[in-house]
Amino acid sequence: RPRPDVTLPPGTHLLFAQSGRVEHVPLDGYDMKKNDAKPVLHLPGKVIIGVAFDCVEKMIYWTEITSPSISKASVDGGEPTAVIRSDLESPEGIAIDHLSRTMFWTDSMRDRIEVASLDGSQRRVLVDNDLVNPRAIIADPENGNLYWADWNRDAPKIETSYMDGSNRRVLVKDNLGLPNGLTYDYRSSLLCWADAGTHKLECVNPGRGDRSTVLEGIRYPFGITTVGKNIFYTDWQRDSVVGVDRYTGEESDEFHPQKRTRPYGITTAYAQCLSGQNYCSVN
Amino acid sequence: NALIGTPDDCQPCPCPDRSSCAQIAQTGQVVCTNCPAGQTGIHCQMCDDGYYGDPLGTSGTARPCVRCNCNGNVDFNSVGTCDHATGRCLKCLGHTEGEHCQHCQRGYYGNALNQTASQKCKPCSCSTAGTSGHANECHPQTGNCHCLSHVTGRDCSHCEVGFFNLQPGLGCERCKCNPIGSLS
Structure with missing residues (x-):
């Protein structure tokens, strides 16, 4: 398999949620600069689950379950602003389409997938049937696809549709346990997931359907994100962020935050949007 | 603020177990940044997701943060399973309900505490x-x-x-x- 030797744009970092905080970890190449990790958001008493980053306006969007809401704040600090406050019960996964300026989220109690503009307007239900425990959601705006995972213990599955909810299909349903996290890598066109039931990191090419295992024997993954050749996931048993080389299948890095509590969603924040310049310049 | 130059410039963090704190520049508010395990909040006065209690006794007797007790009727892969203060279970499964998912829902009967699914709450x-x-x-x-x-x-x-x-x-x-x- 080819090993794309890409240089990450400077200023790439990870954002992950833990105990009412969103932590910022700068990346140096593919390594986490652990000593430079710092909270960018501190909302004491809140439980932040999903985290997404809008590369255009440099804003963090997150879901929160104690007073169920979706909010945003600048990655450079600043006051959080609620964008969606009503008709939510357990909003968990959140994804952003930076091209069309929309966001998508799952609600595991209302069993829905919804969409709205980034300011909260034009809200609409995209999927409201055959969902039991929808959690992770990922948008691939380049190709117009949406992916989500449902960890329903009786029938876990990973599904896809166009970004308007049409052409819904099941991508993966066999040999799944608790697929908590999903991520999509534009360069390799691979959709990867972290499964806390099978304890595996796996990937599938959504177009071809071929599936491959990156790593087995992981502990309890929750969130997952891709950065070039690496995958980073949060783990509920290790209370840490773990880095894995997708091509060698080896654990390459681990960040243990000082706080010993479960980390939730994780996302990659690039200094520039990947589409256009970055996407093409590496080829 | 160490820059004022008086003996009281640096004060201990108002946080349990001598954990660290930070002062928010704009408001001057002091926020604990590394609460003990299971605790969260500005002064670590609340319990983390999956725990409940009142560790500093802000509304009565202090109760340490303990894991949500939902009698095995919530899924451990869920988030937000109980109220961080009262411990009331929020995501009871298997047709159970109640503070600790200890009853069968209306329309169901049996023993909500039985760990065998078929013996639990039946319609x-x-x-x-x-x-x-x-x-x-x-x-x-x-x-x-x-x-x-x-x-x-x-x-x-x-x-x-x-x-x-x-x-x-x-x-x-x-x-x-x-x-x-x-x-x-």
Whole structure:
């Protein structure tokens, strides 16, 4: 398999949620600069689950379950602003389409997938049937696809549709346990997931359907994100962020935050949007 | 603020176990940044997701943060399973409900605390013909439905001995057998 030797744009970092905080970890190449990790958001008493980053306006969007809401704040600090406050019960996964300026989220109690503009307007239900425990959601705006995972213990599955909810299909349903996290890598066109039931990191090419295992024997993954050749996931048993080389299948890095509590969603924040310049310049 | 130059410039963090804190520049508010395990909040006064209690006793007696107790009726892969202060379970499964998912929901009967799924909360499914109430009204433990006269069975699905012809809304009729020619 080819090993794309890409240089990450400077200023790439990870954002992950833990105990009412969103932590910022700068990346140096593919390594986490652990000593430079710092909270960018501190909302004491809140439980932040999903985290997404809008590369255009440099804003963090997150879901929160104690007073169920979706909010945003600048990655450079600043006051959080609620964008969606009503008709939510357990909003968990959140994804952003930076091209069309929309966001998508799952609600595991209302069993829905919804969409709205980034300011909260034009809200609409995209999927409201055959969902039991929808959690992770990922948008691939380049190709117009949406992916989500449902960890329903009786029938876990990973599904896809166009970004308007049409052409819904099941991508993966066999040999799944608790697929908590999903991520999509534009360069390799691979959709990867972290499964806390099978304890595996796996990937599938959504177009071809071929599936491959990156790593087995992981502990309890929750969130997952891709950065070039690496995958980073949060783990509920290790209370840490773990880095894995997708091509060698080896654990390459681990960040243990000082706080010993479960980390939730994780996302990659690039200094520039990947589409256009970055996407093409590496080829 | 160490820059003022008085002996009281640096004060201990108002946080448990000498954990660290930070002062927010704009407001001057002091926020604990590394609360002990299970605790969160500005002064670590609340419990983390999956725990409940009142560790600093802000509303009464102090109660340490302990894991949510939902009698095994919530999924450990869920988030937000109980209220961080009261411990009330928010995501009961298997047709259970209550503060700690300790009861069966209305319309179900059995033992919510039984760890075998098939023994847990089963639907009342009362016979529509033999029940005086609703098909989903039964005794929460035994599952006995409210039967019409001379109707029997947990779900009121058949007639008592000596009765026949179960009619919806009416019940069963007495057998009018001639005592001389009958075996029973």
